Amino acid sequence: MDDAGLLAFLVVKPADLPPAPVVRTRDEALARITPAANPQPCVMCGAPAWLTRTVATEAGHRWLDLCRPHRLAVSDWRRTQQPHVPFAETVNVLVEAAESVGLRVRVIASNLEE
Numbered sequence: 001m002d003d004a005g006l007l008a009f010l011v012v013k014p015a016d017l018p019p020a021p022v023v024r025t026r027d028e029a030l031a032r033i034t035p036a037a038n039p040q041p042c043v044m045c046g047a048p049a050w051l052t053r054t055v056a057t058e059a060g061h062r063w064l065d066l067c068r069p070h071r072l073a074v075s076d077w078r079r080t081q082q083p084h085v086p087f088a089e090t091v092n093v094l095v096e097a098a099e100s101v102g103l104r105v106r107v108i109a110s111n112l113e114e
């Protein structure tokens with residue numbers, strides 16, 4: 001998935017991210033996350049950023065500052081790009097749970113990318 005997909009996954013608008021240089025240096029990135037230098041806030045929760053990177057967007061290059069939990073969430077998303085449990089298994093568990101209390105369930109799903 002590209003940067004646009006990553007931002008869509010995070011539900012982040014590119015215009016809400018700070019502008020970044022097209023080519024960033026390691027020092028520029030470290031300055032954004034170094035504890036002694038008052039790290040930038042995580043774009044998702046406002047906690048001190050633990051990782052930063054630049055993303056190419058339709059609004060230009062932007063900084064994406066993330067705290068550790070959100071960084072790990074993105075890392076996992078990038079590695080698998082799939083839910084941890086197959087969707088069908090998740091649905092089956094929900095249906096069985098509903099039926100166990102006497103409810104009848106019908107699941108209607110569609111591909112969000114269409």
Ligand SMILES: [Zn+2]
Binds near residue numbers: 042043044046047070
């Ligand atoms: Zn966060």
